[in-house]
Amino acid sequence: MNKSGLVIRLAVVIVFTAVIVGFITTQLFYRYTFLNEQRLGEQSIKQLYNTVSPTASIASYLGDEELAKEVINGLISNDLITAAAIKTDVLMVKSDNYQESAAMLKFILFSPFQPERSVGVLFVKANEKYLVEKANNISATNTIVVAVEALIITIISIFVTYYVITRPILNISKALHVISPGTRERINKPLSHQKSEIGQLADDVNSLLAKAEQQMLREKSLRNEVQVLESRFRMLFENATSAIVLVEPQGDILLYNQTFEQLIEKLKLPLKKNYGNYLQDLFIMKKDLHEQIRIAFTNDESAVAELELISYQEEKIWVQIVVTQLITDDFQENYQITLHDISKRKQQISLLAQKANYDSLTKLLNRQAAEQHLKQLIFSRVPFALIMMDLNDFKPINDIFGHDAGDEVLIHVAGKLMKSLRKDDILSRWGGDEFVIILPNALQKEVTNVCEKLVAQLSKPYHLSQYNKSVCVTASMGVSFYPDDKLELLELIRAADKAMYQVKKEKSINKELYLAFSSDLAKQANDGTSA
Amino acid sequence: MNKLPQTIIILMLALLSVIVQAQEPIAVVVNKINPVDELSRSELIDLFMGKYVAFPNDSKAIPVELKGDHAIKVKFYKNLVGMPLSRVNAYWSRLRFTGRKRAAVFQSNEDDLIAFIIANEQAIGYVPQSLITDDLKVVYILNE
Numbered sequence: 001m002n003k004s005g006l007v008i009r010l011a012v013v014i015v016f017t018a019v020i021v022g023f024i025t026t027q028l029f030y031r032y033t034f035l036n037e038q039r040l041g042e043q044s045i046k047q048l049y050n051t052v053s054p055t056a057s058i059a060s061y062l063g064d065e066e067l068a069k070e071v072i073n074g075l076i077s078n079d080l081i082t083a084a085a086i087k088t089d090v091l092m093v094k095s096d097n098y099q100e101s102a103a104m105l106k107f108i109l110f111s112p113f114q115p116e117r118s119v120g121v122l123f124v125k126a127n128e129k130y131l132v133e134k135a136n137n138i139s140a141t142n143t144i145v146v147a148v149e150a151l152i153i154t155i156i157s158i159f160v161t162y163y164v165i166t167r168p169i170l171n172i173s174k175a176l177h178v179i180s181p182g183t184r185e186r187i188n189k190p191l192s193h194q195k196s197e198i199g200q201l202a203d204d205v206n207s208l209l210a211k212a213e214q215q216m217l218r219e220k221s222l223r224n225e226v227q228v229l230e231s232r233f234r235m236l237f238e239n240a241t242s243a244i245v246l247v248e249p250q251g252d253i254l255l256y257n258q259t260f261e262q263l264i265e266k267l268k269l270p271l272k273k274n275y276g277n278y279l280q281d282l283f284i285m286k287k288d289l290h291e292q293i294r295i296a297f298t299n300d301e302s303a304v305a306e307l308e309l310i311s312y313q314e315e316k317i318w319v320q321i322v323v324t325q326l327i328t329d330d331f332q333e334n335y336q337i338t339l340h341d342i343s344k345r346k347q348q349i350s351l352l353a354q355k356a357n358y359d360s361l362t363k364l365l366n367r368q369a370a371e372q373h374l375k376q377l378i379f380s381r382v383p384f385a386l387i388m389m390d391l392n393d394f395k396p397i398n399d400i401f402g403h404d405a406g407d408e409v410l411i412h413v414a415g416k417l418m419k420s421l422r423k424d425d426i427l428s429r430w431g432g433d434e435f436v437i438i439l440p441n442a443l444q445k446e447v448t449n450v451c452e453k454l455v456a457q458l459s460k461p462y463h464l465s466q467y468n469k470s471v472c473v474t475a476s477m478g479v480s481f482y483p484d485d486k487l488e489l490l491e492l493i494r495a496a497d498k499a500m501y502q503v504k505k506e507k508s509i510n511k512e513l514y515l516a517f518s519s520d521l522a523k524q525a526n527d528g529t530s531a
Numbered sequence: 532m533n534k535l536p537q538t539i540i541i542l543m544l545a546l547l548s549v550i551v552q553a554q555e556p557i558a559v560v561v562n563k564i565n566p567v568d569e570l571s572r573s574e575l576i577d578l579f580m581g582k583y584v585a586f587p588n589d590s591k592a593i594p595v596e597l598k599g600d601h602a603i604k605v606k607f608y609k610n611l612v613g614m615p616l617s618r619v620n621a622y623w624s625r626l627r628f629t630g631r632k633r634a635a636v637f638q639s640n641e642d643d644l645i646a647f648i649i650a651n652e653q654a655i656g657y658v659p660q661s662l663i664t665d666d667l668k669v670v671y672i673l674n675e
Contacts, residue, residue, distance in 0.1 A: 058622070058625070058626070061582060062581060062582050062631070064626070064629060064631060066629040066631075067626075067629045112612075112622070113576050113580055113612035113613070114572075114573065114576065
């Protein structure tokens with residue numbers, strides 16, 4: 001049984017109370033009994049006195065020792081009296097164990113004939129021991145009675161407590177153990193406690209269970225709603241075509257979606273917890289990112305930038321990054337970073353740019369693009385050589401075999417020229433059968449070599465399969481140098497053009513001639529003028 | 532003298548005697564040469580109830596008592612100790628068991644009693660007042 005159970009506690013309390021109350025009542029009762037016995041004893045002694053008083057009076061009156069002895073003996077033969085004595089003017093008759101003391105009962109004896117005339121005194125000593133014994137006996141009996149009573153009360157109380165209180169409570173508790181809250185289960189009200197406090201307890205428990213059920217149902221439906229909502233959010237988040245990342249100010253990633261994971265995979269980067277502030281480590285131009293964010297945040301806006309991602313593969317990946325500052329409910333600053341893959345768009349744009357910059361026939365840079373390159377070189381002050389090339393005898397091919405054959409020849413020439421050039425060199429179709437070749441950081445000697453190579457490449461006849469006819473094209477080239485010859489682009493072009501025409505002009509005389517330098521031309525002119 | 536007045540006188544005397552018997556005080560008397568002139572009630576009780584067998588002057592006293600239950604005897608004890616004669620007798624009966632002997636001398640009637648007192652210096656007895664003679668000395672009058 002439970003050590004601090006009701007029954008045990010009650011038993012302990014009752015036993016303690018019984019012992020204490022029993023002790024006190026026994027003591028009180030003993031005292032009372034003793035006093036009562038004493039009183040009764042005195043009363044009995046008085047009665048005894050009344051019995052013997054005529055004789056005692058006569059004995060005293062007459063001073064008759066024999067009669068007095070008779071009285072004394074008669075008195076001490078009683079259990080109540082230990083000692084007695086009769087004292088008169090002339091006589092002192094006493095029992096053997098008589099001792100004078102204050103605790104004596106004293107009776108004045110009067111003359112049997114004259115009630116007003118005292119003739120002696122009767123001393124009686126009550127038997128205290130006897131009284132104590134008697135009181136003790138009564139008290140002992142009383143103690144036993146009290147003890148038995150206490151025992152009976154204890155046992156009955158324990159039984160009653162167990163059957164009336166503990167067991168029904170235990171039953172309720174057992175029933176509660178079995179019940180899972182939130183179900184339709186309820187505990188049974190004990191039959192014998194329909195209207196008692198325990199019945200009330202059962203009712204209260206049941207109403208609590210009912211409340212719990214309601215609450216749980218409500219919570220369940222709420223949870224379902226939340227779940228649905230969550231799954232939708234999750235779907236939205238996970239299936240977003242954009243990578244969405246939630247980061248802390250220090251760059252720790254709190255949350256990311258599948259698309260982000262795929263993006264990192266695509267970049268062939270390890271999936272880490274931190275890619276620096278605003279995922280900066282993913283970008284080639286970190287500075288641009290920070291600058292954009294700084295500007296946007298000072299204006300209280302979301303930062304939007306289009307940046308290229310670091311990639312260890314050929315395909316370039318561009319994203320539009322949107323950084324939004326979020327303040328959480330507990331006032332923490334987080335950033336929502338969205339990365340829209342705009343590579344395709346970028347690619348299209350670059351394709352468009354390519355279309356704008358390239359000649360659709362030969363796939364070489366067009367004039368406009370070439371001019372851009374030239375401007376760029378001039379802007380960055382890179383020295384270069386500009387070769388203006390024009391095909392000789394091209395017009396007749398066009399005229400005889402048609403434009404298709406002309407185009408075919410042009411493609412052929414472009415391919416040949418391309419083969420003869422270095423990686424940094426720029427080849428462009430300037431228009432018609434005119435080509436411009438830019439050789440950055442080239443010396444005159446190198447230019448000569450290149451031109452020689454170009455002519456050698458072109459010198460081989462080209463077979464027009466459609467017409468089964470071989471054609472041969474030659475080229476005339478004029479060269480000008482930046483910055484040695486001219487600083488201005490237009491002048492530079494004009495100089496090269498002039499040199500080229502000079503070659504064409506002199507070709508009729510010198511068939512082998514194919515190259516002229518603007519500087520040489522200028523020198524000749526100077527020489528000419530000076531000569 | 533005719534007989535009628537005599538008869539009347541006798542009747543009257545008889546009536547008187549009856550009245551005397553009812554009303555007459557009892558006198559406690561001693562021999563006239565007894566030196567005791569007067570006794571207190573207690574001294575009287577002590578003598579007749581056996582406490583003392585001597586007069587206050589320590590001379591021996593002999594209480595004289597009537598045998599049986601004379602009216603005077605009943606009246607005497609009734610007056611002296613307030614007890615009926617039966618109780619007085621019971622008192623003496625009890626004392627007799629303790630071995631105490633009564634000092635009194637018993638006389639059959641009042642005349643013998645008076646004669647004894649006259650003859651005995653130490654005697655003391657009780658008589659109706661009407662019977663007192665010069666030979667007797669009254670030491671106590673018991674009244675109603």
